[in-house]
Amino acid sequence: MAKHTHQFEFEVLDHEVELNEQDRNLLQKAKETTVHAYAPYSRFHVAAVARLDNGETIGATNQENASYPVGICAERTLLGTLSSVYPNIPVDTIAITYTNHATGNSNSPASPCGLCRQSLLEYEQRTGKPIRLILAGETGKVLIISSVKDLLPFGFGPDDLKG
Numbered sequence: 001m002a003k004h005t006h007q008f009e010f011e012v013l014d015h016e017v018e019l020n021e022q023d024r025n026l027l028q029k030a031k032e033t034t035v036h037a038y039a040p041y042s043r044f045h046v047a048a049v050a051r052l053d054n055g056e057t058i059g060a061t062n063q064e065n066a067s068y069p070v071g072i073c074a075e076r077t078l079l080g081t082l083s084s085v086y087p088n089i090p091v092d093t094i095a096i097t098y099t100n101h102a103t104g105n106s107n108s109p110a111s112p113c114g115l116c117r118q119s120l121l122e123y124e125q126r127t128g129k130p131i132r133l134i135l136a137g138e139t140g141k142v143l144i145i146s147s148v149k150d151l152l153p154f155g156f157g158p159d160d161l162k163g
């Protein structure tokens with residue numbers, strides 16, 4: 001039997017002012033984009049804004065539904081849009097943030113759910129470039145993850161279908 005360990009490094013900033021200007025602008029755009037969330041049920045308004053290798057930025061939000069499981073997270077709304085509008089353009093960085101109108105507390109980073117990690121990972125593999133993630137609340141610490149694969153070790157991928 002062999003034992004393996006898995007670890008990864010990520011950055012923790014005490015405050016968004018520590019971000020470089022380009023990243024701070026992306027996070028700012030994500031914060032502004034949360035107003036477009038349709039989240040009347042959870043009142044948890046999420047935005048994901050991507051900076052692409054072609055210089056474009058494109059954003060998306062969570063879209064809920066009275067039939068709760070039909071709702072879709074901001075990250076997967078973003079990937080569907082990206083893949084349709086800018087197919088095959090690698091993504092450099094995605095800033096993800098939220099405003100929690102249910103509690104009024106949005107002061108720590110939230111990270112993508114399991115479904116979104118799976119979708120983000122395949123997008124990263126498809127476009128062949130690690131996607132950086134900037135995770136932040138309205139205030140407080142900011143996390144920088146250098147690649148989606150760090151968030152989903154042992155993720156299922158196209159190769160698994162080949163057996």
Ligand code: THU
Nearest residue numbers: 042044046062073074111112113
């Ligand atoms: N949500 C996202 O948009 N992204 C995530 O990674 C986690 C959760 C949304 C789904 C739902 O509309 C609301 O946040 C509360 O779970």
